Structures are given as C-alpha cells and as structure tokens.
Amino acid sequence: MTKPYVYITRKLPDDVVDSFREKLNINMWDSAEESVPYKKLLEESKKAEGLVTMLSDPIDETILSQTDTLKVVANLAVGFDNIDIESAKKHRITVTNTPDVLTDTTADLTFALLMTTARRILEAADMVKKGEWEHWSPLLLAGSDIHHKTIGIVGMGRIGEVVAKRARGFDMNVIYHNRTRKQKAEEELGLNYVSFDQLISSADFVVSLVPLTDETHHLFNANVFSHMKDEAIFINASRGKVMDEMALYEAVKSGEIRGAGLDVFEDEPISADHPLLTLKEVTCLPHIGSASLETRYQMMELSLNNILQVLEGNGPMTAVD
C-alpha cells in the first residue's frame, strides 16, 4: 500500500520524524530556521494529504481551496491565527493544534518575563558583564516587587490558569478577565473575576494570554494603556497583534506605565530599528514561550500523531474547534 504523502514546512529533527516514516511518506523543507516560501507551500499543499505547519506559515483560502489532496493541517502551536479556519471547514480539511503539552512551559516563561521586567534583570546582568558595576548603592537598579502585588490575567485559559498558580506561589493577588467565568479555578486558586476595565485600572501586572481573534486585535491600545496604573507592567505572551505596539511604546516612554515584557510582536521577527527596542524598561524575547527541548519534542510528536490519526481514519487527537 502506498504511504500518504506528508509535507513539513520546516526541518524537524530526524529522531522525531524517522519514527513516523514507516507509515507516512514524509518530506520536509530543508531549513530549520527559514520559513518555506509561499510558492513552495502552495505547490506542496496541492500534492500532500497532510501538512505540518508553523505559526509563521499563512494557511489561507488560496492554499486551502487549490488542493484536492489535503485532509489535515497540523499546526505546531496551540495558537492557530495563521490558519483560515472558516476556509478549512468549508473545504473539509481538519486543523489540529498542540494544546496542553506546552501549557506549563509557556506559563514558566510568562512568569519569567514578568519577574525579569519587574526586577530589571537584563539591565542588571548587562551592567555586570559590561564592567559598569562600580558601587553598591541604595537604589541601584531598584525595581518593582512581585510578591503581594496584583496580577491581572486577561484570557484565563489553560496557560492563564497555570500562570495564576505560579502567581499564588508568590503570594500575589490574582484577578482575571475571560470570556466566561472559571468557577472551579476561582475556588481552587482563589482568583477574582473582574471586568476588563476593572482589571486594567487595578492590576500592577497586566498579562495577556488571549488568543488573537478579530475581537482581541489591538485589545491593548492607547486608551487601555492610559487607564493602567503609572507603575503597571504589561506582559504579552500570547500574540503581538493583540497590542498596538506604537501605543505601548508611547505609554512606556511617557511614563504612563512603568514597563513591558514581550515575547511576541506585531511583525515577527521585530525589526532591529523598532522604537520599542530602545526602551530599557521593555524586555523583548524572540517568541520562546514554549521553547524547552522537552516541550518542543512533545509538540512535534503530537503534530505528527494528529496527522497519522486523521490519515488512518481515527480522527484527530487535538482538533481545533
């Protein structure tokens, strides 16, 4: 029997991919770093039954409508804003993502970003390495406390809940806003549900963990930043486009808020001359929320298992709703 053809849009480690070769005829883009060109993606999607895609690949109506072979797209991410879900539904192509396996790892990074920004860790480490540490002094690199402060989490989903758990371990007061109330998490973790406006005006740390949708695009804008506390720190570990970057830049520069910790940007990679990168109060990371070796391997295995399950007619393990 011929094996179904599957295309992976980035070079993944052989030790993961090889174990699937017995059942799948797998081909990969030849770079681990560079995205597959759109033309090549379109060409491959016309002959593949399964695609493993990256969050940087636009899986749009053109790709989804021009294929007679494609049955399943497995996105190597929990976020799926790069995929036209309506179009996939219309063309009866299953879309899967990688929930759960990355939750703890992304929550760790989100909390690390909060701590790094609040305690000015990058500025401090830089000072030492550059030989610029001359004295101990009473207010040298004094930052903001974390313990006993209020963290406001917007998007109390899988990752939001684990960030809340981390925060409770630091004796923080946790408030949240979500599309729906999470009674169980409220009871188990001692969380308080508040309106978006209440959260924005009362949190010391405002953390975005909402998916990017039409509704959340630029949710964090100039008006919202102007209602935050002067000492507020904004953390974005979800998607860049949920914030208006230039409005954030102005808010930090003018002292409307104290700082920001960002793992994601409106355009990735952010350009080296972007104004946000000039602010010492802003910590910027290259979208590494789920980037531990253990988790990335689990994400790759889950994506390939999703493809295999769908192509063997068993139904996906983690389909996007």
Ligand SMILES: NC(=O)C1=CN([C@@H]2O[C@H](COP(=O)(O)OP(=O)(O)OC[C@H]3O[C@@H](n4cnc5c(N)ncnc54)[C@H](O)[C@@H]3O)[C@@H](O)[C@H]2O)C=CC1
């Ligand atoms: N920085 C990184 O590397 C990573 C980023 N992410 C991002 O984090 C997001 C969240 O992931 P999970 O927690 O697994 O997703 P999830 O679906 O479990 O949680 C999202 C929560 O946001 C809520 N929500 C959606 N729209 C809302 C709105 N307009 N207002 C208020 N709440 C709203 C949902 O009800 C849900 O509870 C992903 O969509 C992805 O964009 C995820 C993993 C790694």
Ligand SMILES: O=C(O)C(=O)CO
């Ligand atoms: O899973 C996601 O949505 C990411 O951003 C990377 O893990």
